[in-house]
Amino acid sequence: MEPNYDPPLTEDEIAQRLRRCGINPTRQRVEIAQTLFRRQAHYSAEEVFEEVGRAQGKVSKATVYNTLGLFVERQLIRQVFVDSAKVFYDSNTRPHHHFYDTERGELTDIDAGSVVVDGVPPLPAGTELAGVDVIVRLRRR
Amino acid sequence: MEPNYDPPLTEDEIAQRLRRCGINPTRQRVEIAQTLFRRQAHYSAEEVFEEVGRAQGKVSKATVYNTLGLFVERQLIRQVFVDSAKVFYDSNTRPHHHFYDTERGELTDIDAGSVVVDGVPPLPAGTELAGVDVIVRLRRR
DNA sequence: CTTAATGCAAAGGCTTTGCAGAGAC
């Protein structure tokens, strides 16, 4: 899967991006965003917590959770649900789907450009489309 | 969505079905299965617990969880992940996908017969297909 | 100063586990 940016975003670019989403770019938020956008990947909250702590200054777990929640709410990132154990946070903002390796617990992107989902019945009355997620579950053979 | 059987299964039919999956049909297991198959629906563990307690003899929460886990393992039912808060247990055993009303937290089946997912890239090396889940997320308008 | 953000620890919700007692054969 190609990265969704290249080269890596600078701190200033990150800050701008946060501002564009109406998010005040504090040190912690910028560091979390940097981690999320550094490489195309799917992180659990725990992984973000560890990775930020390693690469940058320490950020508390509460702030990690609150910030991830804020980013999701502002649609900077999205959540992926494939497992009851934990939520994945996905920083690929382009339309895409996922392979999920059920044994390794790994998510991989599938570009939405190549995928067609057809034949979905009319939406129930009073609703509108919020998104279509395709999860291709894999097992090792 | 049409029910996946009709009329309702008798206790004996349920027991047979459990045996076919290699599950010893105890009272609790049969009652839980009856609840799950009574109508086409998606239950949280909590809902199964309450519904069984109301309709049948009481079953402990531990047994509900253990039994649901057993049923999933034996592929009598499947889990659906759409929300971090809880797992849905789905007793529709035919291939199908889901609408998910994000505001009401309601799942509705989409028959797989009508849906085509095309253009999925080749599976990663060493893996085989375990299933394709399509979740059509809806919001109220 | 005043408002917003952070961090710690405690609380919460869902789920699993340990283990003693009940049931099946």
Added chain:
DNA sequence: GTCTCTGCAAAGCCTTTGCATTAAG
């Protein structure tokens, strides 16, 4: 009697919340 299942309560895990402290303007 032996093996399995059940149920309670305790523990576990991920996540959220309350609240005092710190940072920002």
